[in-house]
Amino acid sequence: MTIGWHFDNSYYKLPKLFREEINPVPVKKPGLVIFNENLAKDLDLDFSKSSEEEISNIFSGNNLPKGSNSIAQAYAGHQFGHFTMLGDGRAVLLGEHISNSNERFDIQLKGSGRTSFSRGGDGRAALGPMLREYIISEAMYGLNIPTTRSLAVVTTGENVIRGEKLPGAVLTRVASSHIRVGTFQYIAARQKIDELETLINYVINRHYPYINNTNKKASELLKVLMEKQIELVVNWMRVGFIHGVMNTDNMSISGESIDYGPCAFMDIYDPNTVFSSIDQFGRYSFSNQPKIIKWNLLRFAECLIPLLDKNENKAIDKATNIINEFEKIYEHRWLNMMRDKLGLFGINNDDKKLISDLLKIMFDEKLDYTKTFSYLMGIKLKNENSFQNKRFLSWKKEWLKRLNSQTKPSSDQLNLMKKNNPLIIPRNYHVEKALTNASEGNLDYLKELLAGIQRPYEYDNESTIFFSSVKIDKNYKTFCGT
Ligand code: AMP
Ligand code: MG
Numbered sequence: 001m002t003i004g005w006h007f008d009n010s011y012y013k014l015p016k017l018f019r020e021e022i023n024p025v026p027v028k029k030p031g032l033v034i035f036n037e038n039l040a041k042d043l044d045l046d047f048s049k050s051s052e053e054e055i056s057n058i059f060s061g062n063n064l065p066k067g068s069n070s071i072a073q074a075y076a077g078h079q080f081g082h083f084t085m086l087g088d089g090r091a092v093l094l095g096e097h098i099s100n101s102n103e104r105f106d107i108q109l110k111g112s113g114r115t116s117f118s119r120g121g122d123g124r125a126a127l128g129p130m131l132r133e134y135i136i137s138e139a140m141y142g143l144n145i146p147t148t149r150s151l152a153v154v155t156t157g158e159n160v161i162r163g164e165k166l167p168g169a170v171l172t173r174v175a176s177s178h179i180r181v182g183t184f185q186y187i188a189a190r191q192k193i194d195e196l197e198t199l200i201n202y203v204i205n206r207h208y209p210y211i212n213n214t215n216k217k218a219s220e221l222l223k224v225l226m227e228k229q230i231e232l233v234v235n236w237m238r239v240g241f242i243h244g245v246m247n248t249d250n251m252s253i254s255g256e257s258i259d260y261g262p263c264a265f266m267d268i269y270d271p272n273t274v275f276s277s278i279d280q281f282g283r284y285s286f287s288n289q290p291k292i293i294k295w296n297l298l299r300f301a302e303c304l305i306p307l308l309d310k311n312e313n314k315a316i317d318k319a320t321n322i323i324n325e326f327e328k329i330y331e332h333r334w335l336n337m338m339r340d341k342l343g344l345f346g347i348n349n350d351d352k353k354l355i356s357d358l359l360k361i362m363f364d365e366k367l368d369y370t371k372t373f374s375y376l377m378g379i380k381l382k383n384e385n386s387f388q389n390k391r392f393l394s395w396k397k398e399w400l401k402r403l404n405s406q407t408k409p410s411s412d413q414l415n416l417m418k419k420n421n422p423l424i425i426p427r428n429y430h431v432e433k434a435l436t437n438a439s440e441g442n443l444d445y446l447k448e449l450l451a452g453i454q455r456p457y458e459y460d461n462e463s464t465i466f467f468s469s470v471k472i473d474k475n476y477k478t479f480c481g482t
Pocket of ligand 1: 086121261480
């Protein structure tokens with residue numbers, strides 16, 4: 001029986017400072033909850049001849065795949081603005097699996113037990129939050145947004161205490177890597193210049209080999225990460241996603257969305273939306289996300305100072321000049337993204353006003369972010385009354401004027417909108433219902449939801465329950481679940 005693991009653990013070969021060698025702590029009674037067959041296929045892994053027991057033994061950490069070198073990664077991070085030494089306190093990286101097309105994937109178990117980075121935590125995770133990560137990461141993948149993915153969730157047969165007793169679980173996370181801004185912060189805080197250079201070279205070889213040939217690697221890396229993170233956050237703004245805990249340890253160097261804790265999608269449009277119960281001051285609210293990306297990039301730039309220039313002042317100037325471009329690039333990308341959502345080709349000087357007018361109306365009239373664009377695409381909604389008010393109708397006239405001034409056929413306009421406006425997002429109501437049912441042992445709703453969010457732009461889905469109206473809980477709160 002060959003599953004097809006092909007490990008090549010390059011991170012493991014980095015200096016010891018970068019990680020602790022440690023195995024997952026075995027669990028009492030692994031039980032498979034959900035397994036991502038499609039992702040397994042993409043990884044060229046074949047579990048068709050493995051029993052459910054064998055699969056759950058692997059993805060609980062009880063039986064390590066051949067070729068893995070289990071480690072906990074060291075990293076630091078600014079959490080809500082405060083610098084802390086962190087590291088994988090409840091996760092281990094089994095290693096890097098290489099697919100047939102030579103792509104490299106980190107295979108990580110989350111909830112795998114204590115490590116030297118656990119800082120008093122139990123090293124474990126509860127079933128609800130692990131299933132939430134599974135749902136949201138697969139939704140992001142369906143939405144064509146760079147993301148880590150979820151291969152399996154296995155219960156441990158042990159309870160975890162989170163104010164109450166909850167079933168413990170392990171999530172298998174697949175990522176192009178788990179290197180974070182916080183990884184650089186960890187090395188930089190120790191003032192290990194050689195190791196910092198090792199890390200930069202490693203990241204460039206692994207993720208951005210095309211900048212290998214310049215003699216300004218550090219500044220090129222800063223520019224590339226800024227581009228990647230702007231692309232990512234513009235995508236979040238496109239679909240109304242709120243990450244909820246954008247600490248620098250949760251910002252991936254690869255540009256993938258990572259660490260789905262208290263994240264959620266916005267229903268009613270409000271730029272100040274915050275779902276996370278611990279985000280009391282709205283630091284990570286919907287509209288703050290680009291500002292926080294910039295703040296995090298500044299922390300990244302600080303790590304690179306010793307390698308940007310031998311002269312510290314010059315190095316600071318170089319970093320500042322790069323990051324000063326942030327607003328201009330973001331604004332440009334965001335505007336183009338909103339144009340796409342509205343089916344607008346080319347550039348018209350009035351576009352910015354047209355877009356901000358729409359957002360203002362959406363806010364004042366408490367319109368649903370996703371459904372407003374569905375309505376503009378001509379999708380029949382159950383309740384269209386909210387779009388019949390005077391302000392919205394007069395805005396729509398202006399929009400149609402702009403559309404009609406384009407030379408492109410209306411089918412092109414509609415196709416552009418279809419590609420950029422999801423019909424289905426994992427709405428809070430559905431996610432909660434799926435998680436509640438799952439905690440009672442019924443996975444039907446979870447599986448239905450997963451089927452819906454895998455094809456969020458498809459029109460034959462419009463009749464599904466995940467598109468139709470749902471109750472909106474204005475006081476909805478999400479929790480970190482640690
Ligand atoms: P997160 O909020 O998941 O990004 O985690 C932030 C930090 O806390 C990371 O270093 C985690 O490894 C650590 N952590 C979170 N939950 C636990 C836990 N239950 N036990 C040990 N460490 C944890
Ligand atoms: Mg994290």
